[in-house]
Amino acid sequence: MSLGVEIVPYIPAPEGILAHAPEGTITDYVDTAESKGKFAPDPLISEGSDGKPVFAEMAFRASGRSREQARLFYEQGLKETRLVNARRWHEVQCQHLSGEISKAEAIMVGLETVRKQNALCRALEREERCPAPNPFLLESLDSRIRALRPDVEAVLELAATASERELALVEVLKQIRKQDRKARGWKLKAQRQVACGLFGKQYDAEKCGRVYFRHFRCHNRYCPVCGPYVHQKLVAKYLGLEKPIAEFLAGHPSYRLHILDITAIKRGERMPSPEDVRKFKVDVKKLIERVNRHVAEKFGLPYSKQLTGYLYCLEFGFDNNNLHCHGVLLSPYIEQEWLSQRWREIxxxxxxxxxxxxxxxxxxxxxxxxxYTGKYAAPDAERAFELELAFAGCRRVDGLGWFFNRLPKEDIEADLRCPCGDSECFLKPNRELGWQPLSYFEERGISDLDEVRERGSPSRQKDGGSWVN
Ligand SMILES: [Zn+2]
Ligand SMILES: [Zn+2]
Known part of the structure; x- marks a missing residue:
């Protein structure tokens, strides 16, 4: 089979931000699992000699809004990196001998291995407890645990000989590493934002030999393009809960589906910080716990988190900084006055x-x-940045109790089915090719997979030669 396309070997991104992407930060709509950094487009922003963000030529194909948003994200990343470097200088280099630093660093890295081993041990125990454990999985987990053992023993030995000063330094290094990850997260967000829609990845159909491409999407919450798309997908996902909810209600005659909105009082003009947002989420959880206790007492049931379910989305007012949430509560009748009192106490x-x-x-x-997650996302780049800052590291949409982990897992198989109609024809991302600018696909007449799917069957194009075969 000749694809009729030039296969260009994929050249990995230069050592730097993208090459060291933390797991799952570079996401593509299709295959999050296999796009962990490796398949990201080349970086389009870097730090100029004056310390300001510099865009690569390709970035000017992005919309002005997208570029502006990316610039704000990148500047935040640069700012945080400077803080990280200053902290490393003051608290590490200035106060410790190089021997202490390298020992503490070795312990910090080694502790990651210990954590990894613990996670593998837990997975092994879980599998062993299964009614029918998978022997291949057991074997693979066991050999991975054994492979880590020498490193784990070495770090435990090293930690046993460490002084208190060195152990304290390990803690400082851990914090610095966390801050550094956050700083790099902003830069990555910027890279994804500006690259959004400019690149594509090729998909080859295994049976019929057709070739398609899919856009690189940044998946940022306030991307002018992805925001509405992410929102639609989210709504569609939750609408899939109609049947389980109907079944639940049928089995629980005193339960109803309610709308429940909760508001925090406004404190000045300042935009709430991520800590304020986290506090709000903790308080919402407390409120729902009280509701569960209330329901348990009222119906003489043992307390359980599953007595109700609350699905909510955090929100700021469109043109103000009022933090609130909109949600649905699956519960028996609850008096508004009672809820309001509890909220006041919490x-x-x-x-x-x-x-x-x-x-x-x-x-x-x-x-x-x-x-609101989709509708009034952000009118401009500054607001988008402000919102990203407030929601940094926090899920805006959350499900408690009955709603927790309730969503059906995504059907990856259906997502990778070839539109040719043959149920055994699957699409495979072309790894050698990596991400290519859209012009690459245009020049070769390769079709956009999502467009083809939206139009329905590709049979209409059969004579048009819009795929390469
Ligand atoms: Zn096919
Ligand atoms: Zn986007």
Whole structure:
């Protein structure tokens, strides 16, 4: 079979930010699992000699908004990197001998291996407890644990001989590493943002030999392109819960689906920090715990987190900084006044606004909870940056109790099925080719997979030669 396309070997990104991407930070809509950094497009932003972000020529094919947003993300990354470097200088280099530093670094790296080994041991125990353990998995886990053993023993020995000063340094190094990851996270977000839609990855059909491409998508929450797409996918996913919820309600006659919105009182003009947002989430959890206790008492049931379910989405007002959440609550009747009182006690800052009402329909409730994630995402790059900053490291959409981990796993198989109609024809990402600029596919007349799927069957194109065969 001749693909009729020039196979250009993939040249990995230069040593740097993208090559060291933490797992899962570079995501593509299709195959998150296999795009862990390796298949990211080349970086389009770097730090100029004046310390400001510099765009590669290709970046000017992106929209002005996308570039502006990327610039703000990158500047944040540069700022945080400077703080990390300053901290490393003051708290590590200035205060410790090089021997101490290298020993502490070795212990810190070694502790990661210990954590890895512990995780593998837990997975092994889990598999052993299964009614029908998989012998291949057991063997593979066991050999991986054995392979780590010498390193683990070495680090434990090293840690046993470390002084208190050195152990304290290990803690400092851990914090610095965490901050450094955050800084690199901003830079990666910037790289993804500006590269969004500019590159594509080729997919080869295994049976029929057709060839397609798919856009690189940044998956950033406030990307003008991806934001609405992510939102649609999210709504579609949760709408898939209609049947399980209907079944639950049928089995629990006193339960209803409610709309439940919770608001924090506004403190000045300042945008809430990520800590404020995290605190709000902790408080929401506390409120739902109280609801569970309330339901347990009322119905004489033992306490359980599963007594209710709350699915919610965090939100700021469109043109203000009021932190609140919209959500759906699966529960028996709860009085608004009671909820408001509990919320006032938990927050202890004057917040009391809680709104609960029975939902008209399942559809309306889900859309209500998730409405704003897509609709009023961010009017401009500055606002997008402000929101990213507030929500840094936190999930905006969360499910508690019945909703926790309730979503069906994504059907990867269906996602990689070739549109030719043959149910055994699957698409495989072309790893050798890596990410290519869109012009590469245009020149070769390779079709956009998502467009083809939207149009339906590819049979219409059969004579048009829009794929290479
Ligand atoms: Zn096919
Ligand atoms: Zn995007």
């Amino acid at each position: 927050r202890n800052d004057g917040s009391l606004r809680v709104l609960i009402a029975e939902a008209y329909s399942f559809d309306a409730a889900i859309k209500h909870a998730l409405e």
